[in-house]
Amino acid sequence: MEEKLTDRMCPNCNDYLFYMEYNTEIPYEGNITIKTYLCKSCYYKDVSIKRHDMEKPKILKLKIRNKNDLKTIIYRSPDASIKIPEIDAEISPGIASRGYITTVEGLITGIKEKLSLMDSHDAIYIEERINNILKKNSEEITLIIDDSSGKSKINSGRAEVIEK
Ligand SMILES: [Zn+2]
Known part of the structure; x- marks a missing residue:
């Protein structure tokens, strides 16, 4: 997994956050991307999930x-x-x-x-x-x-x- 240093600041300690992405497949949802912002100083984490296989409403x-x-x-x-x-x-x-x-x-x-x-x-x-x-x-x-x-x-x- 590739990590990129970003210009976003950690809300806890004000250090710069690293960003990484991970693609995987889970039951019911199919393919998803897990996006993580990580602070290496205090281990603050902001994780969000992007879903790709949307169906009809x-x-x-x-x-x-x-x-x-x-x-x-x-x-x-x-x-x-x-x-x-x-x-x-x-x-x-x-x-x-x-x-x-x-x-x-x-x-x-x-x-x-x-x-x-x-x-x-x-x-x-x-x-x-x-x-x-x-x-x-x-x-x-x-x-x-x-x-x-x-x-x-x-x-x-x-x-x-x-x-x-
Ligand atoms: Zn921090």
């Missing part, structure tokens, strides 16, 4: 009807927003958003944990509904992934794929 949908559906594996790309309208949940892609692999259950549990930090009556009500969905399949919910990069996946034959 897509919306993926899956009705979550039972315990089995909760175990469905999903990949959420850094560009994807996720909605579950029944419980009023929406996860937007953040500025430094990263892709991740999880299960529907893991995703819903994450939403629940965020709700538990909020101190509102609605949050408590929705938290309880989520508990009932996870434990007793008390209601059907719809997972909607809206992805401008088209890279997200729902690992289920029942998933609906709509090209935008």
